[in-house]
Amino acid sequence: MRIVVLVKEAPDTYGERFLDLETGLADRNKSDRVLDEIVERALEYAISYAEKHEGTEVVALSMATEDATASVRKALAMGADRAVLISDGALVGADVTLTAEVLAAALTHIGYDLVIAGDQSTDGAGGVVPAALSELLDIPQITKLTTIELDDKAVSGTRVIDRVTLKLRAELPAIVSVTERFPDARFPNFKGIMAAKKKPFEVLSVADLGADIDVLAKPRAIMTEISAKPPRAAGVKIVDEGDAGNQLAEFLKKNQLV
Amino acid sequence: MSESQVSPEDFVEILGGLREFIREAVIPLEREIAEKDEIPQSLRKQAMDLGLFGYAIDQEWGGIGLDVVQQAELGIELGYTSLAFRSMFGTNNGIAGQVIAGFGTETQKQQWLEGIASGDIVASFALTETGAGSNPGSMRTKAVKTADGWSISGEKRYITNAPIADVFMAFAKVTDETGKAKVEVFIVPSNLPGVTVGPHDKKMGQAGAWTADVHFDEVKVTDDALVGGQPGIGYKAAMTSLAKGRITIAALAVGQAQRVLDESLAYAAIAKQGDELIGNFQLVQAMLADMQVGVSAGRALVLDTARKYQSGEDTRIAPSVAKLYCTEMVGKVADLGVQVHGGAGYIREYPVEQIYRDVRLLRLYEGTSEIQQLIIGSNLMKQKLAEN
């Protein structure tokens, strides 16, 4: 069994994050760059599955600039067996469709039984890459899972929406995406960190993938405008004159917080 | 000293990983640890997984094999959060583990070090007794030769991790045929008949780290329990373990001082009197400046000391200098930290209140400040007189 986890570097949500209003891209150099948290949860699932099932290989796949190496290496420190980084100057600013095309080519190049992704990244928050990959690779997708069960033939899991819990199942090979409800990831241990340096880490360009991808084609999705979120307005102060409880309840109701 | 088994590049990542772990997994639990006077089992498990129980133990035995300089840097990082957390694996890496790692026979290392490095075994260092703290040579615990081993009797006090210990490095006096008594150290599993551990002490600070009395009542151990396999090693083992431990204590002090500074600075940058940030008052800035000076000087001193220890240039005076300076420094910095916080500094929910109590211990154990002065002063004189 080979599980490929799609890993993405993102600005650390722990600190402040910045958007370049000229280009519409996250200004990655202004914040700490880390593996996106949702990705770590996906990796955690794959690695703990591999620990319990001999013969499972976990591959971390990322498309990013080459300086994302350190973040991707964290996947190896956590316990992934090898990493593949698709890095190509021509891909800077790639839209989701181009990203999906490149990842699909990389997945074909690597080979996979199961692909796991986060349901959406904390920076771009597009959330469509798994669906696009399913289409491009012609494999089933089950997305936004809160649990996964996996065997040699199929993957199944639950998706929780509003008041319904769905049980979904797909034959392998398949792609799934997981939500924040997956358990916290482990911290890479000291031995894992040392071992990571010795694990295979491939850096490939688009040409290396041997796929027919026109990176210069006009982007299919165009961002027409971008603006920063307006600064937070002052909150509502409730002074308790005997009716603070009611006022609080009113406030919560009005803002649909309950 | 043994060379590092971890490359500088790997170590940078280990340190970064530890920083992240402390920030995300330990600091959020500080209040809980303090209030429950207990380290959550889940955190203990994470510390085991990480490799924290054996960072100072050679890779041959399943440890990480950091050198003394790396251990000092790690210590500064560990000092950034509740000292009780570090105490949980402090005896394994430090005073107790080092007795076997540094002075044990091959068989003893084989039997114990792997479990100590993984954290499956908790090792404790049992030296101090009533009336024999600063002067351990006056201890009354004794070991008497039997046909196939030793019988140990005596009372120890304030022994870190005793309530959870699987094994004690028990120091006891052995009297030879000529009537001369020497301190030896024995490996004593805590489940042997005759070993009892008292209830854990109620301490001023470092809740979550436990100390207790340990009683040895004619505890029978076999010959191979004597560390090093032959007499004459105990006192040296204690002094060597303690000297190295002093660098760690100094490093922890620097970490705590850094934390106090960060907390105080953050507070000074949001708390106001009237419309003025307290951090804009020059008298508050003066306190922040003094704290920064202490932290910077302490950090430089600890790392320099570790390098000198590592190279063998100074394994005696320098660790005492670092411990004396850094632990006194953090006492002052913690005091200033409380002052910057005003009344809030006296309130439990602010970390400086806890740190103020926690760091008090650092000036007492592994040699009081006065004992450090004595070591420094007497060794300086010894060196001078040897020159003449």
Ligand SMILES: Cc1cc2nc3c(=O)[nH]c(=O)nc-3n(C[C@H](O)[C@H](O)[C@H](O)COP(=O)(O)OP(=O)(O)OC[C@H]3O[C@@H](n4cnc5c(N)ncnc54)[C@H](O)[C@@H]3O)c2cc1C
């Ligand atoms: C929380 C905690 C954890 C501990 N953990 C351990 C442990 O794991 N293992 C262990 O073996 N011990 C441990 N100890 C014991 C600790 O190392 C001793 O308490 C310390 O060395 C001081 O000894 P004492 O308490 O007997 O004080 P004393 O030695 O009686 O000191 C009292 C005062 O006299 C001063 N003094 C003593 N002798 C001299 C002298 N010759 N000249 C000038 N001044 C002197 C001291 O500096 C001090 O100010 C721990 C103690 C505490 C509080």
